[in-house]
Amino acid sequence: MTPKDRIRxxxxxxxxxxxRRYSEVQAEKDKALQIKQTADSEALGLARQNIAAEFEKANxxxxxxSSERGDYATKKDLSAAVDKIGETIRPLTDYVSAQxxxxxxxxxxxxxxxxxxxxxxxxxxxxxxxxxxx
Numbered sequence: 277m278t279p280k281d282r283i284r285x286x287x288x289x290x291x292x293x294x295x296r297r298y299s300e301v302q303a304e305k306d307k308a309l310q311i312k313q314t315a316d317s318e319a320l321g322l323a324r325q326n327i328a329a330e331f332e333k334a335n336x337x338x339x340x341x342s343s344e345r346g347d348y349a350t351k352k353d354l355s356a357a358v359d360k361i362g363e364t365i366r367p368l369t370d371y372v373s374a375q376x377x378x379x380x381x382x383x384x385x386x387x388x389x390x391x392x393x394x395x396x397x398x399x400x401x402x403x404x405x406x407x408x409x410x
Contacts, residue, residue, distance in 0.1 A: 277285070349357070
């Protein structure tokens with residue numbers, strides 16, 4: 277083999293090696309792209325599952341809130357109930373107030389009568405003492 281033939285053979289080997297490497301690199305890129313597409317597809321599936329689970333949780337919470345909404349009294353309901361109770365016991369409080377007024381009035385009248393009686397008794401005692409002294 278002549279040196280020229282040897283150089284051509286080496287060039288062909290070099291070109292073949294380069295083509296082989298390009299093919300291998302392209303094959304690896306294709307594999308990587310396939311892996312990436314598979315991973316993207318699986319990630320998308322997982323994201324859909326997560327979103328579906330979050331929606332399900334939100335729906336359950338919404339249902340729970342809706343079902344409990346009737347269990348608790350609103351401010352308006354409580355205000356109406358307090359007003360109704362106040363109207364119901366108003367006659368009782370009026371009666372108690374009247375009775376307390378009568379009792380305190382009667383007690384005050386008794387105190388006045390006893391005071392006047394005591395003054396009259398004291399005046400009578402003084403008069404009797406003065407009469408007996410003379």
